[in-house]
Amino acid sequence: MAEKRPLILVTNDDGITAPGIRTLIEVMNELGDVFVVAPDSPQSGMGHAITVNDTLYVDRVTIDRSAPQTEFSCSGTPADCVKLAVNEILKRKPDLCVSGINHGSNSSINVIYSGTMSAAVEAGTQGIPSIGFSLLDYSLEADFKPVRKFVRQIASQCLENSMPHGVVLNVNFPKLPEEKIKGIKVCRQANAHWIENFDKRVNPLGREYYWLTGEFVNEDKGEDTDEWALKNGYVSVVPVQFDLTAHHAIKDINSWEL
């Protein structure tokens, strides 16, 4: 029966030693044969970056001697990790790719900045059913125990059902104890954005520099959004597509004098 176990690729953007990916690996070991290819250092905010003008290093590593998974750390971005895993490291196409569990939200517009989701999207473009998981807790000491059963359930369902073509899942977990999580809601991405507020400082040499900080603004009152679900104690699942065409706008733009 061993050959029937699904092959599961695990990656993330917080780096291979982050607590979030260690939890994800543990849960995936219950569901299949796990290969980890993840960044050797944190890659937060990398969006869908790929390494085109630099070299990529990959090392076989053992982080937990008692665990069954095979692990590689990579000098590249989350998207690089997936490309390397699928095209160079793995002998066959994985049955599932999971990314995360991210330390921090990737809901709403945050999906476009997310290295976690870029890994899932990259796998999706290669025809692999794929899920990005994120917990609304930026702390390195975040508690992932409350979300383990939901990770397992969503990943199992993804293995049992067929993922719609051109779609990957963006899953976010509220920061709540397990008994307070009300369930899972399939949602749309809330229409929200960031207003930046740059923190200007002066370095020891007298040169001005900035830190990027910002305020998340959600003007979307919809109760079918990921933001609503998370605020109301649900796990949000947004099906995300990588055909970015605004099909509804083609007619509009065609009315321009082009």
Next chain:
Amino acid sequence: MAEKRPLILVTNDDGITAPGIRTLIEVMNELGDVFVVAPDSPQSGMGHAITVNDTLYVDRVTIDRSAPQTEFSCSGTPADCVKLAVNEILKRKPDLCVSGINHGSNSSINVIYSGTMSAAVEAGTQGIPSIGFSLLDYSLEADFKPVRKFVRQIASQCLENSMPHGVVLNVNFPKLPEEKIKGIKVCRQANAHWIENFDKRVNPLGREYYWLTGEFVNEDKGEDTDEWALKNGYVSVVPVQFDLTAHHAIKDINSWEL
């Protein structure tokens, strides 16, 4: 009348001195008051990366003393440049943001890896009409003359018409002499992907490393796609959205046992 000239923000991902952005600035000077905030070095393949764990430096620079635009170079990514411009440098919201002209294609699935388009999308999330321009020629010696009139026309139309909500334009130019370009087509993103082919080498210290290389595979036969337009001598214009929700898939995923 001076106050009626539109305020145009120009950025790119090839860096502030790249020939592509210099052409774009020249054309935009014909249409409005131009502010440039662009990366101080090439950022290709940066996707929608933002700088969250590092400092950002911004310098006022003069690259062409005879030209009217105001220019700033920035140590960050294209998305950082837009955030800094809109929230810190500019006194009012720009009427238009243009990014590019990229040296190389951002058609089809390349849109998700594109720093050029990430800048346009970032401006779009802030409610600014926005266009990314790319020429299908990776060379630093690429000839941008043939596309000047199209850049001007599309940007003018963007200033005259209202951009549909939540939409930015992804414009790609074929590598052709001006007289061979047949016109402009509004398209959808072709359903294509990359198959990577890693080039494995050994460094002088004996350690293996990789270069990311790949083959672009377009299985989409549609004549309404950007790839078709570009192959057939047209400028492609794809309206791109940053609501990534696969609305059509919500029903499917709701049928899972979640």
